[in-house]
Amino acid sequence: MKVRTRFAPSPTGFMHIGNLRTAIFEYLIAKKNNGEFILRIEDTDQTRKVDGAIDFIYKTLNLCNFQIDEGPNNEGDFGPYIQSERKELYKKYALELVENGHAYYCFCTEENLDIQRKEAEEKKVAFLYDGRCSHLTKEEINKKLENGEKYVIRQKMPKSGITVVSDLVYGEVKVENKILDDQILIKSDGYPTYNFANVVDDHLMGITHVIRGHEYLDQTAKYNLLYEAFGWEHPTYIHVAMVLGEDGTKLSKRNGDSSFMDLYNDGYLPEAIVNYLVLLGWSPNTNQEIFTMDELINEFDPKRISKSSSQYDVKKLNWINAHYIKKLDINSLLNITLPHLRKAYDLSNKSDEWIKHLISIYKDHISFGKEIVECTDLFFKDDINITGEALEFMNDDTIPNTLKVFKEEIENINDWNVESISNAINNTKEKANVKGKMLYMPIRIKVSGIMHGPELPDTIYLLGKETILNRLSK
Numbered sequence: 001m002k003v004r005t006r007f008a009p010s011p012t013g014f015m016h017i018g019n020l021r022t023a024i025f026e027y028l029i030a031k032k033n034n035g036e037f038i039l040r041i042e043d044t045d046q047t048r049k050v051d052g053a054i055d056f057i058y059k060t061l062n063l064c065n066f067q068i069d070e071g072p073n074n075e076g077d078f079g080p081y082i083q084s085e086r087k088e089l090y091k092k093y094a095l096e097l098v099e100n101g102h103a104y105y106c107f108c109t110e111e112n113l114d115i116q117r118k119e120a121e122e123k124k125v126a127f128l129y130d131g132r133c134s135h136l137t138k139e140e141i142n143k144k145l146e147n148g149e150k151y152v153i154r155q156k157m158p159k160s161g162i163t164v165v166s167d168l169v170y171g172e173v174k175v176e177n178k179i180l181d182d183q184i185l186i187k188s189d190g191y192p193t194y195n196f197a198n199v200v201d202d203h204l205m206g207i208t209h210v211i212r213g214h215e216y217l218d219q220t221a222k223y224n225l226l227y228e229a230f231g232w233e234h235p236t237y238i239h240v241a242m243v244l245g246e247d248g249t250k251l252s253k254r255n256g257d258s259s260f261m262d263l264y265n266d267g268y269l270p271e272a273i274v275n276y277l278v279l280l281g282w283s284p285n286t287n288q289e290i291f292t293m294d295e296l297i298n299e300f301d302p303k304r305i306s307k308s309s310s311q312y313d314v315k316k317l318n319w320i321n322a323h324y325i326k327k328l329d330i331n332s333l334l335n336i337t338l339p340h341l342r343k344a345y346d347l348s349n350k351s352d353e354w355i356k357h358l359i360s361i362y363k364d365h366i367s368f369g370k371e372i373v374e375c376t377d378l379f380f381k382d383d384i385n386i387t388g389e390a391l392e393f394m395n396d397d398t399i400p401n402t403l404k405v406f407k408e409e410i411e412n413i414n415d416w417n418v419e420s421i422s423n424a425i426n427n428t429k430e431k432a433n434v435k436g437k438m439l440y441m442p443i444r445i446k447v448s449g450i451m452h453g454p455e456l457p458d459t460i461y462l463l464g465k466e467t468i469l470n471r472l473s474k
Contacts, residue, residue, distance in 0.1 A: 001208060002034075002035055002036065002206075002208075003029065003030055003033035003034075003035030003036070003208050003209060004030065004035055004036045004038060004205070004206050004207050004208050004209075005026040005027070005029050005030040005035065005036075005037055005038065005207065005208070005209045005210075005211070006026065006037075006038040006039070006040050006201075006202065006205065006207050006210075007022070007023040007026050007027070007037070007038070007039055007040070007061075008039075008040040008041070008042045008198070008201075009023075009041065009042065009057055010041075010042050010043060010045065010048065010049075011041055011043050011049050011050060011053030011054050011057065012048045012049065012050050012053060013050045013053055013056070013259070014056055014060075014259035014260065014261045014262070015056065015057060015060045015259060015260045015261070016251075016258070016259050016260070017243065017251075017258060017259070017260065017263075017273075017277060017312070018213075018242070018243050018251055020060065020064070020260050020273075020277060021240075021243065021277040021278070021280055021281070022211050022212075022213075022240070023061065023064075023066070024064075024274055024277055024278050025211050025238070025240065025278070025282070025300075025302070025305070026209070026211050027066050028278070028296055028297055028300040029209050029211075029238075029300070029302055030069075030209075031067075031297045032297050032298075032300050035208070036069040036070065037066065037067065037068060037069050038068075038069060038070045038071065038076075038078075038081070038205060038207070039057070039058075039061065039068045039070070039071030039072065039081065040071070040081050040082075040083070040201060040205070041054055041057070041072055041081060041082045041083065042083050042194060042197065042198070043082060043083055043084045044083050044084065044191045044192055044193065044194060044197055045191075045194070046084065046191065054072060054082075056261065058071075058073060059261075060260045060261065063260075063264065063270040064260075064270045064271075064273070064274050065270065065271065065274075065293055078204060078205040078206065083192070083197050083201065084191070086197075086201070087190060087191060087192075089200065089204075090185075090186065090191075090192035090196060090197055090200055091186060091190065091192075093200050093230070094153045094185045094186045094192070094196065095153075096230075097153075097155070097185070097226075097229055097230075098153060100229070101156065102155065102156055102229035103153050103154060103155050103156055103185055103229075104133060104134045104136070104153070104154055104156055105133060105136070105141050105144070105145070105151045105152075105153060106129075106133040106134075106151060106152050106153070106154045106182075106184075107133055107136075107144050107149050107150070107151045108129075108132070108133060109150075113129070116129065116130060126179075127181075128179075128181045128182075129154070129181055129182050131154075131156075131182050133154070134154075134156055134182070150188045151188065152184045152185075152186060152187055152188050153184070153185045153186040154182040154183065154184055154185065155182055155183050155184075155185055155196075155222065155225070155226065155229075156182060157177060157180045157181070157182050157183075157222070157225065158177045158225070159177060159178055160177060160178065161176075161177050162174045162175060162176055162177060163175050163177055163180075163221040163224055163225060164224075165217065165220045165221055165224060165237065166237065167217065167220075167237045167238065167239050168236060168237065168238045168302055168303060168305075169238055169239055169240065169302070169303070169305050169307060170214070170217065170239055170307060173217055173218075175218050175221035177221075177225075179218075180221060180222055180225075183195060183196075183222055184196075195219070195222060195223065195226075196226070198223070199223055199226045199227065202235060203227070203230070203232045207235055208235050208236060209235055209236045209238060210235045210236070210237055210238070211238045211239075211240060212237070212238075212239055212240075213239065213240060213242055214239045214240060214241045214242060214307075215242060216239070217239045220237055220239070238302050238305065240281055240305055241281055241306060241307060241308055241309045241310065242309050243280050243281070243309070243310050243311070243312055244309050244310070244311045244312065245311070245312055246311065246312055246313065246314065248311060251312060260273065263368075266368055266369065266370045267336040267337060267340065267368040267369015267370045267371070267372075268317070268321050268368045268369070269321060269324045269325070269336070271292075271293070271324060272317075272320050272321040272323070272324040273317070273321075274293070274296075275289075275290060275291055275296075275320050275324075276316065276317045276320045276321075278291070278296055278300075279316075280310040280312070281305055281306050281308075281309075281310040282300070282304055282305050282306065283304055283306070284299050284304070285299070285301075285304075289320070290320065290323055318367035318368060319367070321367055321368050322366070322367040322368075325363065325366060325367070325368075326363065326364060328363070330356060330359075330360055333359055333360065333363055334356065334359060336368075336369030337359050337362075337366070337369045337370075337372040338355065338359065339369075340369055340370045340372055340373050341355070341359070341372060341373065341376070344373040345373075345376075345380045346380075354462065357458065357461075357462060358376060358379065358462050359372065361454035361455060361458045361459070361462075362375050362376065362454055364454075365453070365454055378448045378449060378450065378463075379462060379463060384448065384449030384471065385449060386445055386446075386449050389451065390445045390449065390450065390451050393441060393442075393445065393451065394442065394445060394446075396438070396442075398432075398434060398438060399438075399442045401432055402428065402432045402434050402438070402439065402442050402443070403442060403443070403446055403472060405427075405428045405431045405432040406424065406425070406428040406432075406443055406472070407469065407472040407473070409424035409425075409427050409428055409431075410424055410460075410465065410468055410469060410472065411469065412424075413465065416461065416464075416465050417461065418457045418458055418461045419457075421457040421460045421461055422457045425439070425440075425443070425456065425457065428443075440456055443456065443460075444456055444459070446471060446472060447459070447460060447463060447467075447468050447471050447472065448463070
């Protein structure tokens with residue numbers, strides 16, 4: 001049997017990292033087994049639908065180098081791949097369950113349900129629909145339908161016994177049926193619920209492996225009961241622990257839950273994002289941390305997915321992304337940095353050569369594209385302030401003479417280039433009789449205001465002779 005996995009996001013906006021991690025795991029399982037990766041859009045909740053969201057999803061997956069075998073934009077034999085276009089299909093299967101006694105019409109109003117919820121709250125128990133409509137006679141049901149009363153279709157749950165969920169990560173999980181609510185399958189607007197549409201679509205599309213969040217593990221018992229009610233074989237389940245924010249709580253905008261496009265627009269590389277996210281909750285057999293897509297496909301084993309929650313760590317993401325940045329050619333480096341420089345600074349008086357030179361010397365100093373802005377501010381301001389540790393360092397008695405000699409060397413340069421500046425530094429070394437830190441550090445601090453940075457001759461060249469002499473004179 002061919003392995004088929006599906007990524008089934010809702011079209012509600014940009015894709016967040018938790019959803020993208022699920023997509024990565026599903027993609028790797030499919031490709032590891034020479035299977036197929038399906039994109040299905042779950043838009044049964046029409047109130048949350050965002051225009052253009054499907055394009056965002058495709059763009060994200062394409063940037064991450066995912067080969068989508070079937071989906072809304074490249075349909076195969078199992079379409080449509082947008083759930084709102086399959087609406088009548090779900091009603092057909094729901095009525096089949098009604099006929100065989102595994103589902104029923106429910107005519108309870110919201111007011112009636114609110115009363116039941118309030119009663120449960122007063123008793124301090126979880127609200128479960130009491131199933132009163134499951135006892136209606138055929139005559140009563142037909143009369144209500146003829147009168148045009150609004151209804152939903154609910155799944156009829158067994159009230160005793162247990163349902164066993166077999167999971168690749170967590171093993172066998174037993175769920176008592178008495179805690180399972182008679183969940184709604186078809187809503188009053190005719191649309192299916194998320195849970196019902198998933199089961200029908202996964203079966204009809206031949207999905208063999210389903211990845212879900214661990215927090216939904218108990219709810220998977222409802223899925224199994226639906227499969228059994230239809231007489232269908234259920235897929236292999238893989239539940240994954242959630243990703244926590246940097247503060248150890250549930251991911252949110254406040255603690256690190258960026259969307260993929262937020263990261264991409266800040267100059268993170270898609271392959272680095274994928275590399276980082278796959279390590280959130282999964283570990284390889286070795287200590288390797290940097291993977292190509294082909295290596296991930298070859299190495300991925302879902303049995304090595306952790307049962308424990310993982311924590312989003314932007315420092316680790318930056319470390320991985322910096323590794324990928326170091327391998328970029330100059331044009332690719334310009335693509336992720338130059339837009340941020342243009343937005344932050346006026347580059348109208350800077351040549352293309354100067355801009356390219358500036359960005360190239362920071363290749364080994366930045367973790368993501370936008371970081372170039374804060375790294376290069378010294379090139380775009382008239383004055384610098386020397387403070388803290390740098391100011392303390394400048395108190396050494398030998399430094400004034402070193403700077404005096406260096407200033408004279410700079411003044412004597414006629415052809416302003418990196419080589420002539422390097423010669424000026426070497427001449428200062430000989431004439432002022434200083435070397436190492438006591439040569440380079442005072443010059444760097446005096447001209448840039450910072451103690452560390454890219455190659456000093458390149459920094460001085462880009463600042464320009466006039467700026468260097470002005471700063472040395474102060």
